[in-house]
Amino acid sequence: MSGGAPDPADGLELARLEVGLSVGDLWFRYFSLGGMSSALEIEGYLAGALLPSNQTRDLIAVALNERFAELGADHPVPYVDDDQIG
Amino acid sequence: MPIFSLQVSDDGVVVVSGDLDATNAPSLQDTFDDLSNRAHQRVVLDVAGLTFLDSSGLRVIAATRADFGRLGRSLAIRGASTPTRRLLAMAGLVPLLEIDDPDDDPLHPPARSSIDTLAGTSESIDLALEHVVQLAAVAVASAHGVSVSLERHGRMMTAASSDAAVMRMDQDQYATGEGPCLSAAAEGQTFSVGALSEEARWPSFAPLALEEGIASILSTPLMNGDRPIGALNIYSTSTHAFGPPEETLAQLFASHAARILVDGGFGSVGIHSDQDVQDALFRRKVIAQAQGVLMERLSVTQAEATSILHRSARYSEVTVAAYAIEMVRSVDTHDDPEPS
Numbered sequence A: 001m002s003g004g005a006p007d008p009a010d011g012l013e014l015a016r017l018e019v020g021l022s023v024g025d026l027w028f029r030y031f032s033l034g035g036m037s038s039a040l041e042i043e044g045y046l047a048g049a050l051l052p053s054n055q056t057r058d059l060i061a062v063a064l065n066e067r068f069a070e071l072g073a074d075h076p077v078p079y080v081d082d083d084q085i086g
Numbered sequence B: 001m002p003i004f005s006l007q008v009s010d011d012g013v014v015v016v017s018g019d020l021d022a023t024n025a026p027s028l029q030d031t032f033d034d035l036s037n038r039a040h041q042r043v044v045l046d047v048a049g050l051t052f053l054d055s056s057g058l059r060v061i062a063a064t065r066a067d068f069g070r071l072g073r074s075l076a077i078r079g080a081s082t083p084t085r086r087l088l089a090m091a092g093l094v095p096l097l098e099i100d101d102p103d104d105d106p107l108h109p110p111a112r113s114s115i116d117t118l119a120g121t122s123e124s125i126d127l128a129l130e131h132v133v134q135l136a137a138v139a140v141a142s143a144h145g146v147s148v149s150l151e152r153h154g155r156m157m158t159a160a161s162s163d164a165a166v167m168r169m170d171q172d173q174y175a176t177g178e179g180p181c182l183s184a185a186a187e188g189q190t191f192s193v194g195a196l197s198e199e200a201r202w203p204s205f206a207p208l209a210l211e212e213g214i215a216s217i218l219s220t221p222l223m224n225g226d227r228p229i230g231a232l233n234i235y236s237t238s239t240h241a242f243g244p245p246e247e248t249l250a251q252l253f254a255s256h257a258a259r260i261l262v263d264g265g266f267g268s269v270g271i272h273s274d275q276d277v278q279d280a281l282f283r284r285k286v287i288a289q290a291q292g293v294l295m296e297r298l299s300v301t302q303a304e305a306t307s308i309l310h311r312s313a314r315y316s317e318v319t320v321a322a323y324a325i326e327m328v329r330s331v332d333t334h335d336d337p338e339p340s
Helices: A012-019 A023-032 A039-047 A054-070 B025-036 B055-070 B082-090 B116-139 B164-176 B180-187 B205-211 B244-263 B274-298 B302-315 B320-332
Strands: B005-008 B013-020 B042-053 B074-078 B098-100 B145-152 B155-161 B191-193 B216-224 B227-236
Touching (some): A012 A039, A012 A054, A023 A039, A023 B274, A054 B302, B005 B025, B025 B055, B042 B055, B042 B082, B055 B074, B116 B145, B116 B155, B116 B227, B145 B164, B145 B244, B155 B164, B155 B180, B164 B180, B164 B205, B180 B191, B216 B244, B227 B244, B274 B302, B274 B320, B302 B320
Parallel strands (some): B013 B042, B042 B074, B074 B098
Antiparallel strands (some): B005 B013, B145 B155, B145 B227, B191 B216
């Protein structure tokens, strides 16, 4: 990540609250997508106490965005690797 | 009542102490507004002396963070106690704020909050449960020991126990896969065993408990609505130690423990049925297969395959799982769609 890049976990917790998923439900969706972190680790990422890898962070973003899509919104949570692969 | 006070130093440090509530939140807002007109790149809010913080205070902090963000400035919180950190975390502010701890190396200030945020939260739940089991052990005169066990991710664990012997009792039940604690947590019913030596329901567990000198057990389910999430277990070395008064007390403590856990966010994972879990495992498998197909076909790494899969699904306006299922199915029938 470059120096001025936003923190990768930024906004995940706000997005979770916006779509009204419990941490447990978000973890379950993340797990269904192939995620390997525990629910407790997800809680840590959301609270900003742990720093997720870009891949983990993006998988949480996918889980949130799929929930946004169910609610009729178009993937508002940005992905870290949007800047990396064109 | 502690008096609210506010001090601003020339280097952009705002020290607040006492109760920060709706009556004095505006003065904090004014202070921040004033500071944002000056040249401070970074403003520190020292909250070490705060004795109370409510939503009006949180609102000022959130609004200031947003204002400062637009101006390219940062707002750091210093000296936050565990309850304050917890409030900031619950308000979703922790990821947005710099949590500044003066004990940390000033040359390497942490960019983010320390692990305390998470540990603090869990710790306070553990502590609250510890109090419940200790209180229950005192309140129920015939109790030899009390524990609270929980189901997390399909496994039982002891969240609090009044002593080590009780912890062993719980673990014997997890190991043998039977016992009143497991039955109460699974069925959402109270299980009372008056004389363990005459007990026929749990043939593997009962001898282990008798060996420890336990003669009777009362297991009361912890309920989240109508769903059991664990059990409060009271063990006694006397037979027939528990009657209706003890059962009433146990229910009281069990409902208290359940409230602590549900408020703490526990039990939300266990809501998934076996079918949900089967579906989740199936989706994981298919997604992994689809990644494998992409890795082989496009000679890319797993991370790249994952990224391509996510983009393709989004482009096709379907879920990742739905896209992966379609892809694996088409590979099986040799009718490959091009990933977008």
